[in-house]
Amino acid sequence: MRHEREIATNTDLTGPWSLVVPLKPLARAKSRLESAVGGDLRPRLALAFAQDTVAAALACPAVRDVVVVTDDPVAGAALAALGARTVADTPAAGLNAALEHGARSVRGRRRGASVAALNADLPALRPHELARVLDFAAAFPRAFVPDAQGIGSTFLSAVPGVELHPAFGGPSRERHLASGAVEITLSGLDSVRRDVDTGGDLRAALALGVGRFTTGLAAPVAPAADR
Template sequence: MPHTDSTRWTVLLPVKPFALGKSRLAIWAGASRAEWARAFYLDTLDAISHTPLVRQVIVVTADSEAHVLAARAGAKVADDTPVRGLNAAVHRGAAHAAISATAGPVAVLTADLPALRSEELMRVLTDARHHPRAFLTDHTGSGTTILTASTPRMLLPRFEGASRTQHAVTGAHELIIANVPGARLDVDTPMDLGAALSLGVGPYSTALRSNMRELPLTSRVCQTSGSGP
């Protein structure tokens, strides 16, 4: 059955200014952490853009370079000035999406999923379509990488901190999907990056990897209670 605009997704991709992003990578990456933040964003955007269930992508950012890169990729842009955090950015993106009468269901992805595969996102969105609100827990078991809702106004984001608990408390359904490690692996630390590299990252992070003198410590991708076998 072909997908129509009412069944295809609008994806919001909030992006912190690259110069402010990935502070926990600094212990290993130093000044190049901004380059890694840019690469993670581009790999995440690339995976989203190649997902057939996605109708449009709205990048929410105050970073001028991220604006330009989004436009080159065919994404729309919502300005996130002044920067007030991830939840505020999601609200701005949701307001932008709500303007469209054919917005359909909406998903928010964190912009640090360099190992995300389009087929993983397809599985997540297919399952999420059965729930008014839903979320995917990250590899640590306490955070959230994807939040979905039937309409933009229903998102009610509770990112930052123990967002798995916060999204559950607000009535969102926790998605139980096996074998989507790239969709769960948001990269914040050198060990996260090592795990992502072990899974296989997108072309932008791969290009940066080729210039690295030393790889970060690898770690097993943690399986949360909802990740399946």
């Protein structure tokens, strides 16, 4: 059974955290989904995932702002309309360079910011679960959330005065642990851990309850099996 996740607007943007969300150009985003949803729907879903992620993040009281690092003008405009600030991926050197660039952009404006990297493909993200993550992360120099498979990562934080040092991609859980980041193992963080790369991932996110942007596109996807 599928449910649309509803979120309340955060009108008090005074939280301590700035989130950096990286997003590839939509034409190249979520390539592993293509076999499940087709080439026409894939980029639209990639944008919907990002819109639901950003909307949920901005609804979290601990979040002051969200910076999206992207070179895609369509995605940039859509996410800016939700209240995110967008910056170009000027390093153009991959995911981790984009995240470092976003963190520098944040701290160039607010030197003492607590900064966290957040995946752009968390369409079931719930603000209260993100708030629990951020509250836990505040007690450590760096902390991360493993993905639902326990292999990758969906979140990495750094408190003021500490560099982010992201190591996303592939088995990033192991790399983040090796770098000294504390693993956040709180229960009840399903929406923060559920990134979407495959049709099976999307069905799992739909079962959790996704946001309105993904709900509007994903209805025909749920019954389909990965091919």
